[in-house]
Amino acid sequence: MSAPLYLRIRAQFEERIRSGDLPPGARLPTEAELREQHGVSRATAQRVLHELAQAGLVVRHRRRGTFVAEGVRQENLLRLINPRLRGPEIPGRHAVHSAAVVPAAESEVDLPGIDGGTPVTQLVRLKFDADENPLALEITAVPFALAPHLLDEDLAELTMMVYFGRTGVPIARSRMYLDAILLEPHQAELLGMDTTTPLVRQRRYTWLTNGELAESGAYLMRPGAMEFFVEHSVLAEGDP
Structure with missing residues (x-):
């Protein structure tokens, strides 16, 4: 069963905002323009823009229009654990800090079920905001035998789920x-923070169909740089 049209239109705008295709301050179509572009009713066009505003992604100004919000980015946590995810786990510009094959015991992330001597490919990337300030540190480790050619990829743009x-x-x-954790000194230096300030760490584990670990990832976010939420769409009978 396909998602309602308003959800599909809203998802298109969310992806464009999070990818940077619609940067902060960019103007979105008006309700009339949405109706013409997508062939939807006025109520559907209103719902799309209203829900984008509720999610904190846009700001609506009477008689001026709807614009991509400045400031804190919002991200649906469900997106970050979706095995079918397309696009960067953390949207925006990434820069590769390091990429190497190391013993699992020397990885910066936990690798449950993986022997300490097993080689893993570890990728450490920095994520920057629109002003080129460090936003997050992303660490990913994958068993080398599972992805022996991983280091041949464009690592700055790599999305593990797409690669798999x-x-x-x-x-x-x-x-x-x-x-909540305290940073190691080298992590704090990369994020421009001190080691006494706690921050939120997201740990993601991904498993194969045989139950073995495919990937372990950690995302260390600067405090105040991003707000996270969980959202489910509750569809009532007869929704468009």
Whole structure:
């Protein structure tokens, strides 16, 4: 069963905003323009813009229009554990800090079920906001045997779920944990923080269909840089 049209239109705008295709301050179509472009009713066009505003992604000004919001980015946590995710796990510009094959015991992320001597490919990237300030530190580790050619990829733009799909790695499920931590000195230096300020860490584990670990990831977010939410669409009978 396909999602209602208003949800599909809203999702298109969310993706464009989070990818940077619609930067802060960019103007969105008016209700009339949405009706003409998508062939929808006035109520549907209003709902799309209203829900984008409720999510904090846009700001609506009477008689001026609807514009992409400045400031804190919002992100649906469900998106970050979706095995079918397309696009960067953390949207925006990434810069590769390091990429190397290391023993699992030396990785910066936990690798449950992986022997400490097993080689893993570890990728450490920095995410920057629109003003080129460090926003987050992303650490990903994948068993080398599962992705032996990973380092040949364009690592700045790499999305692991897309890579797994393209190379036939059978992903089954993902789980995410949230906890507050203090940074290691080298992590604090990369994010321009001190080691006494706690921040939120997201830990994501992804497993293969045979139950073995496919990926372990950690996302260390600067405090105040991003707000996270969980949203489910509750569809009433007869919704458009």
